[in-house]
Amino acid sequence: MPANASTGVTGRPTMNDVARLAGVSLKTVSRVVNEERHVSSSMAIRVRDAVDALNYRPDLHASTLRRTDRRSETIGLLLEDVGNPFSAALHRAVEDVARAHGVHVLIGSIDDCPRREGELARAFTMRRADGLIIVPSGPDQSYLATEVRADTPVVFVDRPGHGIPADTVLATNAQGAAEATRHLIAHGHERIACLGDHTRVTTARQRAEGCLDALRSAGLQPDLSLFVPGLGTTADAERAVLDLFRRPNPPTALFTCQNLVTVGAVRALRRLGLHRKVALVGFDDFPLADLLEPGVTVVAQDPITMGRTAAEALFRRIAGDSGPPAEVWIPTCLVQRGSGELPPALP
Structure with missing residues (x-):
């Protein structure tokens, strides 16, 4: 990537680049970026001007590692097909609950393919999603056992999962x-x-x-x-x-x-x-x-009630609920x- 003509920085700017351009310490940049106190207004303005000049974006993965609770403020949602009206309604309901918790939703389509299900689940957990809501396609979800033991909660919706203990939300x-x-x-x-x-x-x-x-x-x-x-x-x-x-x-x-x-x-x-x-x-x-x-x-x-119920169950687990898995049936009409x-x- 060519160097920025005004700053001389090549590639993706780092916090060190911001510190050099603003003429401050790395710790000061960290405090401003993380909106901590104990930084003078003039110093904060210099840092923000450097952030804008470099178009700097914080490394969310690194921020997650620094947090004491190690949460990424994201959850993963694996649906049959995001283009299907039923899936779209599920997605919206989950997203509404997640937004109320200040959490973003990573979403993907399984396309009724067990291999795709596993790939998406691994991709989301590698990005340290705080939990997963899955419409399972494959006959066995025990590939998630390691994640469940590491306190990554899983909730199944629309279809039951197999091979791991998990809350489940189903229609009648x-x-x-x-x-x-x-x-x-x-x-x-x-x-x-x-x-x-x-x-x-x-x-x-x-x-x-x-x-x-x-x-x-x-x-x-x-x-x-x-x-x-x-x-x-x-x-x-x-x-x-x-x-x-x-x-x-x-x-x-x-x-x-x-x-x-x-x-x-x-x-x-x-x-x-x-x-x-x-x-x-x-x-x-x-x-x-x-x-x-x-x-x-x-x-x-x-699907609205199903998605909301699944999301609420997931956030209860993220918050520390360790009770036995629950199965919730949502009536049809x-x-x-x-x-x-x-x-x-x-x-």
Whole structure:
């Protein structure tokens, strides 16, 4: 990097550079930068002028090492996909709680990849994050055992973790799925298709199980050929729905277990001209669902409460709470908008 024309400093300026330009001791610069007392106003002005001239930025990592509590005033948040509306709402809720504690949030997308989960978790802990909130993707989070033993708290949200003790915040997935299925049955449907995420995802399994349980409890024999797992994207879901309606005896209703799957299903039904004939209930709300025609009936999660609850649990642990891990369940809510109330179409 070329030298600054007015100061002669090359590369990233250091506290020593500030001290030389201001003509003061390194200790004086440290006191001014850290807003300590016992520095005259004239001396402080000289230091701040030098800081501005050099565009100096303090080394936060070094500051952390000097603190007696060794806290970085940051936490890590590992989400499925920061672009997903559910993840975005979780993020905002966590950030609001963190801001109230004067803490910044490091955030990353796991993209449903266990290796990516581990890489992000290690990256955040190497940056000395004071704690982690994770939507886990992999089957085992014991890779964090060393960090947990070193008093870096971990909280799982949306999905349970495995291999380490940790607080966990979950939605009532099976109950919500069962409620959606009972709702479709109450409107006359017996051939109900269930379109889900990858089966390695705990929430996907729970929602499919909730649908199955509701069908059986109603005395109906589930047609397992109508249960389609492994739909990770909107395009996957759209193709799956188109395939279902190429069959000789298609479903009269759809239960979609994830918001991106719901969007794909809506697109397919509209392409087929069936959006007013085939009932649909989706798990998890999404933007503009109420503005479609018909509006999309959903089992709504509460990501704001989930994120806030997870963040509050993390900050209690950071503050020293050493009680046993807690599991908190956040209820879901059926929101009727029209698509889930359609009766079976006449042949």
